[in-house]
Amino acid sequence: xxxxxxxxxxxxxxxxxxxxxxxxxxxxxxxxxxxxxxxxxxxxxxxxxxxxxxxxxxxxxxxxxxxxxxxxxxxxxxxxxxxxxxxxxxxxxxxxxxxxxxxxxxxxxxxxxxxxxxxxxxxxxxxxxxxxxxxx
Numbered sequence: 001x002x003x004x005x006x007x008x009x010x011x012x013x014x015x016x017x018x019x020x021x022x023x024x025x026x027x028x029x030x031x032x033x034x035x036x037x038x039x040x041x042x043x044x045x046x047x048x049x050x051x052x053x054x055x056x057x058x059x060x061x062x063x064x065x066x067x068x069x070x071x072x073x074x075x076x077x078x079x080x081x082x083x084x085x086x087x088x089x090x091x092x093x094x095x096x097x098x099x100x101x102x103x104x105x106x107x108x109x110x111x112x113x114x115x116x117x118x119x120x121x122x123x124x125x126x127x128x129x130x131x132x133x134x135x136x
Contacts, residue, residue, distance in 0.1 A: 029104060033133065038078070045077065050069060052066050053075075054067055092107055094125075094129045096124075
């Protein structure tokens with residue numbers, strides 16, 4: 001009976017390790033997809049576009065402090081982008097690297113809406129994948 005206990009313990013450790021790697025692949029893939037989407041949207045903004053930032057406080061002389069900052073990486077722009085980025089995770093699929101057996105998440109839909117020649121060989125597209133990536 002003692003041999004079965006060690007076998008169960010070993011099996012538990014192996015399953016825990018596999019789950020941890022899967023979880024790490026998912027979180028790293030979600031982070032990479034998030035950064036990719038944000039960088040794409042930031043690059044599309046006109047670099048000359050600015051936004052006025054300041055406080056609502058009025059100075060003793062009756063004026064307000066207002067500063068113009070580039071819109072592309074402003075807090076307002078990044079907040080807008082982060083509100084929409086989760087819906088774009090449905091445009092990603094899962095690809096397993098044949099050499100390392102690690103999961104990668106790749107974009108399967110063209111950004112500009114045009115049909116392009118994307119290589120979808122070995123990419124699994126599923127609502128479960130996009131859902132887990134969206135909530136990761």
